[in-house]
Amino acid sequence: MNRNMVIQDLIKFIEGEIDFNDFWKNYLSNSSYKAIFDINLGDKFKHSWKGTVCDYINLFNVKTSRGRLSIFGAAKQFLIVNGYEIRPTEFYSKEFSFKLSIQPSYVSIEDEDFLNQIIESAPNDLTKTNQKKWIKDKIKSLFLFDKKPPKWIQEPEWPLEDGKPLVFMKQTKELLNDERVFYTFYNPESKKETIVTQFY
Secondary structure, eight states: OOHHHHHHHHHHHHTTSSOHHHHHHHHHHOHHHHHHHOSOOGGGSSSOOOSOHHHHHTTSOTTSHHHHHHHHHHHHHHHHHTTOOOOOOSHHHHHHHHHHHTSOTTOOOOOHHHHHHHHHTSOTTSOHHHHHHHHHHHHHHHSOBSSSOOOOSSSOOOOEETTEEOEEEEEEOSSTTOSEEEEEEEOTTTOOEEEEEEEO
C-alpha cells in the first residue's frame, strides 16, 4: 500500500467512513501506516509532544473510549499539520463524553466490556435522557463505599474482582508528610482486602 492509499484510508477513518477497528487492524498489520506515523512533528502539535506519532499512539489502550479518542486525535492532527482538508467525525468525542458523563467523579471504568454491559442493559423503552439517568444510577449502585467515596489524588483506580467492583472502605496515609495515599477496598463475600496506592 503506497502513501497516497494510506492517506486516503486515514481521511476515511477521520471522517467516519472507516471504523476504529478497521483502522487499528490496518495500523498493526500494514507497515506503510507505521512508516507514515514514524515522524516527530515537534512543536507543530497543540499539546506537548515527545517522540514520534507512533510513540504517542502506542501509549493508549484501544479498548477504552479515552484511548480511541486520543488515537483519533493524533491521526487527525497528523493530517491537519500536513495540510489535508478533512471533515472530522464527532463520534469519538461524543462516545468519550457520554461515557465520562455517566460515571460519578470517583469512578473511571477502564474495563470497557464491563461498562458496555451496563449501558446495554438499560431498558429500551426509556427516553435517551431517562436511559442516561438509569445507567448513572446503576453505576452508582455497583460502586459501593462504607461511608464516603474515595478522594483520588490521581485518576480513579477502582478495582474489580471476578467482574464486580470491590467495596471502598477507607483511605489512609501512614505518615503526615507521606506522598503515598492508600485506598482500601474489600470483597463483601470473601472479606479479602485490596489496597490501591497513589502518589502525590
